[in-house]
Amino acid sequence: MDDEDDPIVEEVPVYLSKTLSENLYLLQYPVKASNSTFDDGQVVNSCVKPINQQIKVDYALNTASKNYDSFKGEQFAIAADGKDKLQKPTFRSGTMDKQSFLSSKPIDDVNRYMICVLQDREIHATPLKGIVSMRQTFSYFDKQDKRTKAEQKAEVDADADEEEAKQVTVKFARQENEKVRKAREKSFNYLSKMESDEPWCETLWHGKNSTAAELERQRLYCSDSLRDGADSALNVDSKEYLDMLISKEKTDRNIDSMLPSRVVCMHKLQQMTLVDQIKVILRDAKVLTFQQIMDLLPDRTLAVDKVLRTLPMAGVLIRGNWVVQSESIYPDGSVSSTNGVPAEQMCKARDYILYRFTQCDKLERHQLAMITQLPSEEIREILDSVAKINSDRSWSLLLPPNEEFSVNEQEISDRQTAFWTARADKFNEMEKSTKRVRKRSSRSDSKYDMKMSNG
Template sequence: MASGDDDDPIIEEIDVYLAKSLADKLYLFQYPVRPSSMNYDDVNHLTAKIKPKQQRVELEMAIGTMSPNYCRSKGEQIALNVDGTGYDETNTYSSKVMDKQSFTSIQATTNTSRYAAAVFRKGELHITPLTGILQMRPSFTYLDKADGKTREREAANEGGDSSQEEAEDEVKAITVRFARPESEQARQRRIQSYEFLQKKQAEEPWVHLRYHGVKDGRSEHERQYLFCQAVDATENSELVKTPKEYLAMLMPPQAEEKVVKPVGPSNVLSMAQLRTLPLGEQVKTLMKNVKVMPFANLMGLLASGTDSTSVLRCIQQVALLVQGNWVVKSDVLYPKNTCSPHSGVPAEVLCRGRDFVMWRFTLERSVMRKEITATIKLPPEDVKEFLEHVAVPRVNRGWEFLLPTDVEFIKKHPDIAHRQHMLWVGIQSKLEKVFNFSKEDFMPKNASQPEPVHVSGEHRLKMAQQRAEEKQSSLQKDLDAKRQSAQAEGSVHIKQEPTSDREDEAMDTSSPSSSSAIPNGSVNGYPGATSPMFDYTNGNGGSPATTPSPELQDFVAKTFRKHFVLTLNEFKRLFNLHLASMPVGHSSFHSVSDRLLQDAILLSQCKQIPVPFPAQTTAAPDEQKVFGLWESGETFDKHRRLLYEVFMKNYRIRRNMIQARLTQEFGDVPKTDVDRLLKECCSSHCGMWYLKGTIQS
């Protein structure tokens, strides 16, 4: 504290254990009308019973009638009013005096997920979740019984005067009426009525219990279950949450209840009501009901005079382009925190499965239901619903896309078609990671695919430098030849000409994939979309470039100064998003291959980190290529380089090992520097730390 380095020092660390032996049967009793100094521990408990489903408890406790504070005359009067002068087994007070009182519970809260009982012993804290929190309040049902006795006595006294009237009533005719069948609305009202709820609560039987005092041996035995029975150090996991996240877990913000306005049936859409909504809501409502439609049909459903540019801006928020037609996005149909009405599958899983179905339709006109089910592994009812949204079954052809390809829209709006294609490329990379497939799995069998060539980062950097030197040497030779020719002809005008793309292509021999031809095909009608990722031509017959452009180098530098560590697959995804966000007609990135991207990374003060993945890894080749920022011009670079060296020996490391290596190399390293290093370069899972993007499922 004197040095001022830490205003909030750690005094002691306490291990916390979760005890589950009493997790489903532990209740907290509160006595709000009784001061804490006057507990009921020493009071004789006569009976106890519980209704587990309702979490309702009743206790009977003895009253000290021999206490000097007890008024015996009042106790006898209450017993007389309740039970009368006669003796019966059903009497509340058999001793003719009020010698006991009852307590009935009410639930203090219906959600006990934030509450637990804790026991501290020998430097360990053991917590047990609470099943319920009950407030025990005195019950005055004996007063109701006394009132009933009074009414019975009054009715008996008046019984003689009404004997003649009862005799006359006996000769009256009786009319029999049959009740009409109960409607569904009447049944719902009856179920929600207070009388029905009271009846349902009364139907649950009481479970009688035996009370054991605080000092009883059985109570002491049960208290031992508040401690964790199996303490296994191997199961302990490190808390990797930030202080804000941990506080949010302890005290989650309470969501305000919103009043839901009554809506009509989901399959009924009033055009008059629709046109009162904002344009974005109109488009969203139409797409949610229709699922798939051409853009021309959408414009026909909107009010006349609607600006098509505004509609295009709105449609891209709620739909994706498939074969020139707009299909509603999966997260619009399956919002967050919902589930399938057929199987109960969460919305997040449904969205991934439906995106896979839509992506398959961007590649081909028809798909087979068996192939879809085998890949996404969802129940048949959900898969059928996905297909029915966008396709129709055909004999011997599987499911064919519902609408013909809208070529006119693609020709009229090539910028939107290109942007949608880039979005699908990003979605494809996510689906490949989730479902563990590659695009080549769904290509025709006779389609020739180039064999992947894996070259280390150091080797690629050397080859890029060698190509640049060869290109410079070739250029110098051309200049010398032209200079000699000019001198021979007496001309002094020497013009430097750039080397052609063909010469660059001839020197590009390190990777067969860079020089492979682009297949003839289309996704969403966009030419060349079925080619390998990033291998796009410039539209003029040019080939992929072999030297990174300044724009590409600038993008690489900015990206790695923001993320520090990236796999090749993740970097390609970020590059796709960057291309999709660029203005229409931008020509900075016409032809970018995987090899060119890696060269640009290595030329931007980055290096490839040879992470030793396990032999049985499921990571794709692009996920096993990990690049890290090596030089950024700040003193913190040495910490990152040391971290990379640690991960060259193992693909997952514990925090204490990283801390020890930093301390060994640089002396006492502050905790803030370690936290910064891990936040910039790593991610955690199950107490272990991994370089970003290398966590294995």
């Protein structure tokens, strides 16, 4: 169809507002009738789980209505809380005076959805953080079942005179590789446990006609300063505009062989600071030469000296190759994926392993486990981040030593050597402490053998 047959009737400017993009959720009520709304409903309590994006809202029931059955309401309250009410009651008034709605996520990827507002012939769009479906929950029935089972168990325990001996079966956990771990983390039981472990955060609910709600709605509009600069910001040709919109893959750099699983696209990488760019690249590629880092950076015009000055803030040098700092893999507050070892212990063990790689070509996992006092699974997790396993079950760095960098960049190489030398005393003390423990253990065994022989 020619443009003449389909003329432009009107042009409407569209502005992107990101003020609420990290906190804007769309709440849907799929089980409610289309003519039934909660616009005038009274919210008595609301709370969220921000990590798992769960929302719970309690709406008040009109217990004075002629359609409300007071007797049934009292029976529901007694069934939920019992007669003693020793714990926090579900219904404080002694009758069922509220209905609770709990959210579920019908859509995980909401990157294509926005909330748009039309005003003064302008469209203001705000990206959504999440979309949730609110459905009524009947948790008070669950409380009744739990209390009934607890009472029955207490009666059985009271009647039992003595506990009979039971056969105990010991099972050893099978070693978990990366593929199995990822599958486990996607399982229903694992996700359910993560949701249940996260505590609820109490929130304040503002009515739609309140001043606070109106102030929040104003944040859906793009500010005047951003609108004034929008025309100049988008004054680019069609190719550049598409590059800004699409997460373009830089295939001409042959990065597929170096980045096995990109966690961010090149477009997002460009928005980061240089030190964060290097952290992401090193964390994803595990071990890289300096030239590979230069090839992977989005800005090819960066000066070599600037990258060299920034590298020590993101990575450490291991025999001419760069690996990411341990704190980037195990930030404060995090734990290991298998046995939940705290980040501080994981960083300490990983730094020791990196130090050992500066001294020798191959490492044995069982020796590292004895010195670091970490489970074997955690040692495997650390080694997988920088090394590969050999046919003789030893571990070597993913890349061979790069002597050329150490020669060409003598100053930064010397500074990195001094960094490891300064920490060598602490690492040597770890090894000596392990040897002392092993010696004491061997002496104890010898004394025990002597007693047995003398007896």
